[in-house]
Amino acid sequence: MNNKKSLRQALGEEHVAGYIFSLPFIFGFLMFMLIPMVMSLYFSFCKYDIQNPAAFIGFKNYIDIFHDKSFWKALRVTVYYAFVGTPLKVIFALIVALILARDTKLTGFYRAAYYLPSIIGGSVAVAILWRRMFEPTGTINALLSILFPGMTNFNWFSEKSAIWVLIVLTVWQFGSSMLIFLSALKQINRELYEAAMVDGANKWKQFWKVTLPLLTPTVFFNLVQQTINSFLAFTQSKLITDGQPKDSTLFYTLYVYRKAFPSMGKSQMGYASALAWIMLVIISTVTALLFWSRSKWVYEE
Amino acid sequence: MKKKVIAVVLASAMAMTLAACGGSAPAPAAEEKAEEQVEAVAEQAQEQAAEVAEAAAAGPYDPASAGEVKVGFGWWGNQVRDEVTIAALDHFTEMYPNVTFNPNAQAWNDYWAQMTSFSSSDTLPDLMQQDYAYFEQWVEAGDLLDLTPYVESGALDLSKLPQSIIDTGVSASDGHIYAVCAGMNAPGLSYNKTLTDELGIEVPDNMTWDQFVDISREIYEKSGVGVLWHNMNSENPITYFARGKGHEALFEADGVTVTPEEMTEYYTRLKTGVEEGWLFSTEKCASVDMATIPQSPLVFGSDPSVRSWCAFNFSNQYLAFSNAAEADGIELGITSWPEDNPTQANYLKPSQFFSITTDTQNPDLAVAVLNYLINDVEANTLLRAERGIPANTEVAAAIADEVSKVDASYPIIVNYLDFVGENSAPIFPPLPGYAGTVNTDVIQHLTEEALDPASSETAEDLAAAFVDEANQIASSY
Numbered sequence: 001m002n003n004k005k006s007l008r009q010a011l012g013e014e015h016v017a018g019y020i021f022s023l024p025f026i027f028g029f030l031m032f033m034l035i036p037m038v039m040s041l042y043f044s045f046c047k048y049d050i051q052n053p054a055a056f057i058g059f060k061n062y063i064d065i066f067h068d069k070s071f072w073k074a075l076r077v078t079v080y081y082a083f084v085g086t087p088l089k090v091i092f093a094l095i096v097a098l099i100l101a102r103d104t105k106l107t108g109f110y111r112a113a114y115y116l117p118s119i120i121g122g123s124v125a126v127a128i129l130w131r132r133m134f135e136p137t138g139t140i141n142a143l144l145s146i147l148f149p150g151m152t153n154f155n156w157f158s159e160k161s162a163i164w165v166l167i168v169l170t171v172w173q174f175g176s177s178m179l180i181f182l183s184a185l186k187q188i189n190r191e192l193y194e195a196a197m198v199d200g201a202n203k204w205k206q207f208w209k210v211t212l213p214l215l216t217p218t219v220f221f222n223l224v225q226q227t228i229n230s231f232l233a234f235t236q237s238k239l240i241t242d243g244q245p246k247d248s249t250l251f252y253t254l255y256v257y258r259k260a261f262p263s264m265g266k267s268q269m270g271y272a273s274a275l276a277w278i279m280l281v282i283i284s285t286v287t288a289l290l291f292w293s294r295s296k297w298v299y300e301e
Numbered sequence: 302m303k304k305k306v307i308a309v310v311l312a313s314a315m316a317m318t319l320a321a322c323g324g325s326a327p328a329p330a331a332e333e334k335a336e337e338q339v340e341a342v343a344e345q346a347q348e349q350a351a352e353v354a355e356a357a358a359a360g361p362y363d364p365a366s367a368g369e370v371k372v373g374f375g376w377w378g379n380q381v382r383d384e385v386t387i388a389a390l391d392h393f394t395e396m397y398p399n400v401t402f403n404p405n406a407q408a409w410n411d412y413w414a415q416m417t418s419f420s421s422s423d424t425l426p427d428l429m430q431q432d433y434a435y436f437e438q439w440v441e442a443g444d445l446l447d448l449t450p451y452v453e454s455g456a457l458d459l460s461k462l463p464q465s466i467i468d469t470g471v472s473a474s475d476g477h478i479y480a481v482c483a484g485m486n487a488p489g490l491s492y493n494k495t496l497t498d499e500l501g502i503e504v505p506d507n508m509t510w511d512q513f514v515d516i517s518r519e520i521y522e523k524s525g526v527g528v529l530w531h532n533m534n535s536e537n538p539i540t541y542f543a544r545g546k547g548h549e550a551l552f553e554a555d556g557v558t559v560t561p562e563e564m565t566e567y568y569t570r571l572k573t574g575v576e577e578g579w580l581f582s583t584e585k586c587a588s589v590d591m592a593t594i595p596q597s598p599l600v601f602g603s604d605p606s607v608r609s610w611c612a613f614n615f616s617n618q619y620l621a622f623s624n625a626a627e628a629d630g631i632e633l634g635i636t637s638w639p640e641d642n643p644t645q646a647n648y649l650k651p652s653q654f655f656s657i658t659t660d661t662q663n664p665d666l667a668v669a670v671l672n673y674l675i676n677d678v679e680a681n682t683l684l685r686a687e688r689g690i691p692a693n694t695e696v697a698a699a700i701a702d703e704v705s706k707v708d709a710s711y712p713i714i715v716n717y718l719d720f721v722g723e724n725s726a727p728i729f730p731p732l733p734g735y736a737g738t739v740n741t742d743v744i745q746h747l748t749e750e751a752l753d754p755a756s757s758e759t760a761e762d763l764a765a766a767f768v769d770e771a772n773q774i775a776s777s778y
Binding site for chain 2: 050051052135136137149153155156157158159162239244245246247256257261262263264265266267268
């Protein structure tokens with residue numbers, strides 16, 4: 001009886017309750033984040049093929065990576081994808097947000113409709129659909145051949161254009177950035193526009209002088225988030241192009257995956273872990289640079 | 302006294318089992334001596350009696366005694382294979398309602414990624430499909446169950462399989478059986494017979510490379526239909542080429558057998574094909590589906606420019622290709638891959654293996670299922686020889702009529718294998734462990750370069766790179 005009471009008392013205490021409620025997160029964080037990360041750091045210094053025990057080899061993986069042509073290729077492709085795709089996506093999200101910011105009866109519907117691609121965008125089904133659309137005899141070419149009769153069977157999956165198939169897909173998934181822009185737009189004080197109007201500023205000027213400066217913190221947030229997402233993109237590259245042709249769409253994550261789980265032969269999990277840690281350093285550096293640039297262009301009230 | 306009698310019976314039973322296992326039976330000893338021996342081993346025998354009884358029970362293991370269980374079974378393949386395999390497994394469940402299956406069907410690429418991760422967490426399915434090229438790697442990792450004891454106890458009956466086929470599942474490491482051949486096949490060029498008939502082109506067996514080029518050129522000029530090469534990361538075409546040049550295999554323990562001069566010829570072939578237009582370029586390959594049979598350019602595509610008149614595959618895949626071709630209203634034919642010394646290059650091989658993994662909870666039951674898949678006529682009728690002609694020769698004969706009724710392609714495959722049997726050389730040994738890495742890290746890139754008309758690399762460059770890089774991977778393995 002006494003015991004029970006004390007257990008109830010213990011559970012009633014605030015910090016205990018706090019730990020219990022955060023237990024799912026702590027468990028998930030340890031099991032799926034921290035422990036795997038520590039393990040992968042260790043494996044990155046090993047020759048490890050999953051099926052056999054890991055053998056410590058020091059910095060060999062890291063040294064080999066710097067001589068690995070495919071690594072540099074994958075890095076170039078990913079950086080291109082991130083630095084071209086992300087700004088386009090953020091700009092597109094902003095434009096759509098500006099259009100949908102006005103309140104009409106159908107605005108709610110449109111917002112939901114334009115957000116939809118982001119929900120389903122990373123999915124396997126969309127990736128396969130995207131591939132079908134851009135195939136030589138797919139929908140896109142069928143439409144183009146109606147508009148431009150001379151144009152048939154254009155190969156979108158050529159070395160130069162294949163990456164753009166993926167960039168267009170990421171731009172199409174602008175929904176989450178758009179929602180963040182929408183809420184930020186609502187928070188801009190109406191009085192500022194009225195004051196600008198009184199000063200004779202037209203809509204165009206209002207956008208550049210009022211809206212955009214006040215949105216820069218949101219632009220910054222979206223840019224950071226989407227840049228990181230772009231570096232981590234995987235599904236598109238794996239399913240739509242499988243890195244082809246000639247590794248022109250070989251995303252970094254796909255390269256890591258291929259090393260860890262090759263379609264043939266032994267896994268190079270140690271090498272893949274080293275690649276993943278290099279990616280972590282790169283993303284951290286890029287994010288740090290973005291934060292450093294913050295003071296140069298982000299307007300803080 | 303009674304106890305002693307039992308011991309004698311058990312001991313002699315054990316002696317007989319041992320003799321059977323040993324192959325060479327010891328000369329029958331004098332009766333007195335035997336009695337002494339019996340006395341000596343009596344105690345031991347009593348201790349081992351339980352084990353012997355268990356081993357004897359392992360022979361006629363009754364799956365009905367397994368209780369309610371789910372047996373995992375993993376394979377790679379195609380839709381036809383998935384359907385026939387599930388049908389065969391369902392039939393087993395009909396006989397033993399307590400045994401159900403957890404089938405896990407994947408495409409080739411995804412299969413190995415998944416199985417490798419299962420292997421690290423010791424959650425491999427009870428039975429898994431294995432490949433001739435890679436099963437040694439899995440034996441080495443200790444993931445496959447040694448089947449030799451079950452063959453000896455009779456639980457797994459391989460008596461109707463030709464010894465040469467049983468041997469393909471024997472690991473070089475310890476001479477034990479780790480895999481059983483699921484079916485026989487051979488490299489085969491499936492081709493669009495409807496198209497070649499229309500154009501009045503005859504596709505001969507044992508084509509040389511030049512004959513193949515002439516035919517491909519003619520088809521391309523008359524119809525615009527090209528040729529899709531092998532998978533970019535496949536060693537198969539180079540192995541076949543090397544055999545045509547007189548090597549037994551492509552890979553040896555310490556590197557590749559081919560010389561840069563030979564490989565220059567190989568890459569020149571590809572470059573010429575792309576220049577002349579009939580061979581799919583790297584970019585064109587990227588725009589078509591090379592992984593799934595129903596979308597393969599041999600049977601799919603609404604424009605001649607994305608169609609291939611032939612597909613380099615294996616004879617067992619002919620069934621799935623024929624099914625897909627039928628949907629497209631075309632008839633297929635099958636012949637040997639083109640090569641200059643085709644009878645030297647071609648070979649019969651086990652299409653796949655069935656193995657039991659060390660993660661299985663009930664090896665006896667898994668063996669019973671394996672035995673069913675290999676030796677049961679009904680099972681093999683349901684499997685429709687999709688994995689190749691059954692290795693059990695009696696079963697192969699028994700299902701021929703039934704399967705031919707369902708699949709018009711079956712007699713064609715049997716004929717083709719008969720032809721290959723007479724026009725081929727023995728198969729190369731299983732690939733060394735480093736070969737897979739050569740496929741993904743070397744062959745893929747060089748093939749992409751060779752098939753890229755804009756590439757600045759010459760055939761000589763590619764050939765030298767192939768030999769260098771492959772040997773380097775071999776030496777650092």
